[in-house]
Amino acid sequence: MTEKEKHLEELSEIKKLMERSSKFMSLSGMSGITAGLIALIGSIIAYWYMDIYFPNHSVSLIFKNLDIHIEILIFLFLLGCLILTLALGAGFLFTYRRAKKKGHSIFEKTAFRMPC
Secondary structure: OOHHHHHHHHHHHHHHHHHHOOOOOOOOHHHHHHHHHHHHHHHHHHHHHHHHHOOOOOHHHHHHHOOOOHHHHHHHHHHHHHHHHHHHHHHHHHHHHHHHHHOOOOOOHHHHHOOO
């Protein structure tokens, strides 16, 4: 093995180590797009649900007068929880697929040492 080949091999090993030890694995673009679509669908559902209960009123007047029923609040809270869960799930799914494609693990030592 020549000196030049030895240096190139060492550089490729260093590059692999640096890629593995990176502290931040970015989310894929599809994660953001999917989270946005989930949020849009959720807002359409919330608007439709509010329009059924208050067909002739403006939403801002409803909240200003606090003329809201408890079942509407429960529905909107549960809808928000569902949207959050689906968006986080989609982000995890796309990040997992991206990591698997590149041969990385999502949960490495550096991920656990990263400050939140």
